[in-house]
Amino acid sequence: MKVNKSVWGFLAIIFILLLVACSNEETATDKEETDNSTTKSTEPADPFGKYEETITIAIGQEVDPSDTSLQDGDTPLDNQYTRHVMENLNIEVEHAFTASPSNYDQKVSLAIASNDLPDAMVVGPVELRQMVEADQIADLTEVYENYASPAIKEIIDSSNGVALDSVTFDGKIMALPNSQAGADGVHNLWIRQDWLDKLGLEPPETIEELKEVAKAFVEQDPDGNGADDTIGLAGPDTSNKLYANFIESTNNLYGFDGIFSALHAYPGYWLEGDDGSPVYGSILPETKEALEVLREMYSEGLIDPEMGVREDSGESIISGNTGMFFGPFWMPYGPLTDAVKTNPDANWQSYALPLDSNGEYTPHLSTTTTQFVVVRKDYEHPEAAMKILNNLLANESEFDPSIGGPGYYPLRLVYAPADEMEVTTVALREVLAGTKQPEDFYDMPAYKLLKSDVDTIFDVKLEPYDNMAIQYWDIENHLGQWTRAYSALVGTAPLVDTEINGVKSLIYSQTKTMEDRWVNLKKLEDETFLKIIMGTEPLDSFDQFVEDWKQQGGEQITNEVAEAVQ
Structure with a gap:
């Protein structure tokens, strides 16, 4: 068939136009890929980069109403920490909610249940898992890889994988983990040394001696005011626990951790049983024995x-x-x-006591990772949370805790090498003794406050330099520096000077069945043990608790813990 030449010409033009269009599209695609590649390679993320325009981040924050450390004119939202974040990063911090220590977890739970999350907040492992399963929080894998500062990565890496494993779900980093000093998990015995001296007593090395000291403190008017108003041993308040547990293994205030440990009881921890299988410490006979001791102490008015x-x-x-x-x-x-501000003669000293029947110190030990910063899924600046954490670690030595405690820092997580406080204590001792100079400790960036510690120790410590009694400190010269130095030279000293035969939990995270059952099991445990100690239930109610615990999910959870350990 003969085709008209004009038709061939028309088809040829169409063909050429299609070739040009395809060529242009490929060129545009290549150019876009080249531009993207150029952007990634020539403009790396800056962990400390300041935003050109102010951004805001609305956070949930714990605010202790009893904390009076803020200087005049400052508020929980306008203080040395929030101003520093604004000046260094151009990030304005807002409060989506605040809560007291006793109510913070409840506020977090309400935010999760209502799906009304702040842009970012600090949570525990239980809440983290809940938000991951509800698909409420952002994948922070790239944020961590690109924006975590080298110092934070070094500290997290020092946890031997524990920190990142705790926030990794299906291969994604879903939160920013902390990694802290191991000293946070050991609960020393703090004693009014001036009371001991006045009554001619020694620090109590055994449980029996602890009872004797508590009895003397209650009955012999150690404060000398003539009133029957002294307490031998503090107990947990509504914000704290009878003992730390495998989920919250650090920083338990006013509990009875030391008494349980001295009796080889480790309630709240997962231990290796006699047959090598995991067992929950709260259901063991040693815990019942410790509860009996505490019950007697409470009935005698020692607690x-x-x-x-x-x-x-x-x-x-x-x-x-x-x-x-x-x-x-x-x-x-x-x-x-x-x-000490109220009474400058209050000589509080710290001891690794009481000891067990063999004269050994046997406290429970914590995990290095206990808290996490999460970011709301649709928040447009997820890297801001990482930058705020970088900023704290890099500049913490600039802050003065006497004009606002560190809890006021937004999204604060603790980052420290596992031996941070022990290294600090030894360094300060060497500088005070004159065997080393402050500059010998300058090149240790992971120990973020060490340079400031050694540079300022003579501002607050008076001679004799090896006596840590309160009268040999110049507190008024710089209260913030005293707080840090006293924590090292008095608070941490027992951990440096004592051989610690610590006990770890087999796991520090939840299993599947715990997600549904643990809240009720923990409530059963807490209520039963408190009632036993206070005498409102008989000691033998412990045995019923053990049976109920097993039947209400404890046995299944124990099997899951065994699988997790294996």
Whole structure:
């Protein structure tokens, strides 16, 4: 068939146009890929980069109403920390909600249940898993890889995978984990040394001696005011626990951790049983024995009679009514600063006591990772949370805790090498003794406060430099520096000077059945044990608790823990 030449010409033109269009499309695609590649390679993410325009981040924050450390004119939202974040990063911090320590977890749970999350907040492992399963939070894999500072990555890597494993779900990093000093998990015995001296007593090395000291503190008027108003041993308030547990293994204030551990009881921890299989410490005979000891102490008036209903046990320490309590090394950051300001003669000293029947110190030990920053799924600047954390670690030595405690820093997580406080204590001792100079410790960036510590120690420590009694400190010269130095040289000293035969939990995270059952099981445990100690239930109710615990999911959970350990 003969085709008209004009038709061939028309078809040829169409063909040429199609070739040009395809060529242009390929060129545009290549150019776009080249541009993207260029952007990624020539403009790397800056962990400390300041935004050109101010951005806002609305956070949930714990605010302790009893904390009076803020300087005049400052507020929980306008203080040295929030101003620093604004000046360095151009990030304006807002509050989506605030809550007291006793109500913070409840506020977080309400936010999760209502799907009304702040842009970012600090949560625990239970809440993290809930939000991952509800698909409420952002995948922070690229944020961590691109924006985490080298120092934070170094500290997290030092956890041997524990920190990142705790936030990794299906291969994605779903939160920013903390990694902290191991000292946070050991709860020393803090004692009014001036009371011991006045009554001619020694620090109690055994449980029996602890009872004797508590009895003397209650009955012999150690504060000398002629009133029957002293407390031998503090107990947990409504914000704290009878003992730390595998989910919350650090920083338990005013609990009885030291008494349980001295009796080889580790309630709340997963231990290796006699047959090698996991067993929950709260259901073992040693825990029942410890509860009996505490029950006797409470009935004899040796423990705070308002235990469990008192809103803040720290108030009785600040007022000078309490003689002993259990707490971590950093208690000068807690009530002890106000206690010494109220009474400069309150000589609080820290001891790795009581010991077990073999004369050994056997505390439970914590995991390095306990808290996490999560970011709302649709928040447009997820890297802002990482930058805020980088900023704290890099500049923490600039802040003065005496004009606002570190809890006011937005989205604060603790980042520290596992041995941070022990290294600090030894360094300060060497500088005070003159065997080393401050500059010998300058090139240790992971120990973020060490340079400031060694540079300022002579501003607050008076001679004799090897005596840590309160009268040999110049607190008024710089209260913030005193707080840090006292935490190291008094709070951490027992951990440096004592051989610690610590006990770890087999796991520090939840299993599948725990997600549904653990809240009720923990409530059963807490209520039963508190009632036993306070005498409102007989000691043998412990046996019924064990049976109920097993039947209500404990046995299934134990099997899951065994699988997880394997």
